[in-house]
Amino acid sequence: xxxxxxxxxxxxxxxxxxxxxxxxxxxxxxxETVYGLGADAMQPAAVAKIFAAKNRPxxxxxxxxxxAPDQLRDWVRTVPDHAKVLATKFWPGPLTMILExxxxxxxxxxxxxxxxxxRIPSHPVAQELLQRFGGGVAAPSANPFSRVSATLASHVRxxxxxxxxxxxxxxxxxxxxxxxxxxxxxxxxxxxxLGAITQQDLEQTLGFSVGRINRRSTTSPGQHPxxxxxxxxxRIVATNQLAIQAAAAAAAGQRVVVLSRSPAPLKTVDxxxxxxxxxxxxxxxxxxxxxxxxDAQGFELLLLDLPADEGIxxxxxxxxxxxxxxSSVRST
Ligand code: TXA
Ligand code: MG
Numbered sequence: 001x002x003x004x005x006x007x008x009x010x011x012x013x014x015x016x017x018x019x020x021x022x023x024x025x026x027x028x029x030x031x032e033t034v035y036g037l038g039a040d041a042m043q044p045a046a047v048a049k050i051f052a053a054k055n056r057p058x059x060x061x062x063x064x065x066x067x068a069p070d071q072l073r074d075w076v077r078t079v080p081d082h083a084k085v086l087a088t089k090f091w092p093g094p095l096t097m098i099l100e101x102x103x104x105x106x107x108x109x110x111x112x113x114x115x116x117x118x119r120i121p122s123h124p125v126a127q128e129l130l131q132r133f134g135g136g137v138a139a140p141s142a143n144p145f146s147r148v149s150a151t152l153a154s155h156v157r158x159x160x161x162x163x164x165x166x167x168x169x170x171x172x173x174x175x176x177x178x179x180x181x182x183x184x185x186x187x188x189x190x191x192x193x194l195g196a197i198t199q200q201d202l203e204q205t206l207g208f209s210v211g212r213i214n215r216r217s218t219t220s221p222g223q224h225p226x227x228x229x230x231x232x233x234x235r236i237v238a239t240n241q242l243a244i245q246a247a248a249a250a251a252a253g254q255r256v257v258v259l260s261r262s263p264a265p266l267k268t269v270d271x272x273x274x275x276x277x278x279x280x281x282x283x284x285x286x287x288x289x290x291x292x293x294x295d296a297q298g299f300e301l302l303l304l305d306l307p308a309d310e311g312i313x314x315x316x317x318x319x320x321x322x323x324x325x326x327s328s329v330r331s332t
Contacts, residue, residue, distance in 0.1 A: 013168055014125070018133045020165045021046075026053060028142045028156040029129050030170025031121040033094045033179050033195065034149040034288065035156050036065065036139030037164065038129075044106045047138050051108075053163035056145040061111035062138040063096050063119050063179075067130035075102050075116060075136055082206055083184050089205045092122035094175050094196045098183040109138050115185050125170045141178060148228055148291045148323075151176055155292050176285040177315055182210065194315035196284065230291045232257070232302045234324040239305040246271040249301050257299040259290060261307065272299070280312045287316065291323065 011019075017027040024046040027038045037053060039046035041064045051058050064075055069087050072079055076099040079087075083097055101116035110116050121127065130137060141149040142156045142164070150156045151173040156164060180195035182202060190211040191199055202210050237245050243265040246256045250270035257272040258264075261283065264273035274290060276283045294302055306320055307313040 013166070014128050014132060017129055017166050017168055021133055021137065024049075025165035026050065026163070027129070027137075028150075028153070028160070028164045028167040029126050029137075029139070030123050030153070030168060030173055031065075031126045032123045032173060033121070033175050033177060034151055034173050035142040035153070035167075035170075036121075036126070036137070037142035037156075037160070038065070038137040038139035040133075041109050041136035041138035042104075042106065044108045047106060047108045049163075050138065050140060053160055054140060054143070054145050056140065058108065059111045060140075061113055061115075061117060062109050062140050063117040064105070064109060064136040065126065065130060065139050066118060066120050066136055067127060067134075069120065071136070072099075072118065073102075075105060075118060076100055077102055080184055082189060085205060086182070086184075086202070087120075090197055090201075091120040092127065093120070094122075094179040095119065096179045096181040096193075098181065098185055098192065100185055115183070117181065119179055123170060123173070125168055129168065146229060148230055148288050148295075149178060150292075151288045152292075155288075158292075172285075174285065175281075176287060176289075177312075177319055180315070186211075194318050196281070196312050196315065198311060198314060228288075228291075228319050228323045229325065230302060230323060231295045232299045234302045234304070234320075236306055236320065236324045237303050242303050242305060243268070243273075246273075246303055249303075254301045255299050256301045256303065257294055257297075259294075259302065259304040262305070280307055280316060283307065284312050284316060287319070 020027050021040045024043050026049050028035050037050055039050050096117045096119040098115045098117050101110055105116050143149045144159055153167045153169050156167045175196045178195055180197040181193040183190045183192050188210055192213050239262055242258050246258050249256045259274050261276045306317050
């Protein structure tokens with residue numbers, strides 16, 4: 001007996017997503033950090049579609065997402081003790097570990113590298129998708145290369161449109177910025193990207209100091225200085241200069257918006273001032289939504305100040321500094 005055919009609308013969206021992954025298609029899914037653009041990591045032809053959809057160079061490796069740590073043995077050659085300690089503390093969650101790759105992992109996933117990035121996300125939709133799929137899902141952030149990551153399904157639809165077969169809905173990405181990446185192929189481990197899990201969190205858990213990559217002295221993938229960029233020219237300015245520079249640029253005819261945790265000055269007639277929350281975790285949660293909104297509203301100049309280098313503030317400083325990288329090297 002054959003099963004009656006179900007129309008696409010009647011299918012459970014996660015079952016539909018699993019079917020698409022198995023057939024080699026692309027599924028965008030929410031995680032607790034940002035939206036991922038996923039494909040079956042074991043199908044190179046499917047993984048190739050990710051690079052095409054994002055317009056991303058193939059030298060930039062992808063993170064493999066798994067449902068649970070017991071799947072690690074299929075993806076990495078060994079799990080060092082430090083990785084076990086970090087996994088116990090931070091998985092599922094916003095931590096990506098770079099580990100020595102298993103020979104079966106396709107070269108395309110790792111950009112030819114001998115290592116592979118692994119993350120076990122905690123978002124319930126991501127978890128359900130990964131559990132029902134059963135394999136590894138290669139997924140970068142679901143945005144065009146060098147642009148702002150997506151934290152809402154609508155961002156993905158707007159930016160990637162019909163290049164994605166299905167966009168799963170989610171209640172938002174609670175953290176709002178990408179995972180912390182730590183390279184465990186080096187000893188001591190080195191942080192390649194900061195996120196909600198801080199250097200201090202990692203050091204307290206491991207019991208020793210970890211390094212932090214200096215992005216200005218490296219050409220390693222993902223350390224591209226122009227990244228996370230809105231279309232608006234973005235400048236970092238001292239807090240007490242924000243209103244002065246905004247007024248000057250507005251007087252010169254530019255459409256200007258300021259993003260700051262400081263309150264708006266009394267007179268902001270010629271420019272817009274969006275005040276961010278005091279709490280830095282709340283800033284992270286809404287930052288990319290604000291950057292997408294700035295582009296949607298057609299602002300030409302974004303002025304912002306940097307938070308202090310503490311807690312998630314360090315990761316925010318990294319993202320904002322890179323967003324401002326576009327003022328001299330504008331991409332179209
Ligand atoms: O929060 C996140 O990490 C999100 C969600 C979807 O999981 N993903 C994400 O992926 O931000 P992506 O591709 O936008 O950024 C991952 C970074 C890239 O800069 C990539 O170069 C780096 O991780 N990466 C991945 N595998 C690597 C490896 N084997 N060695 C060094 N860097 C690696
Ligand atoms: Mg990305």
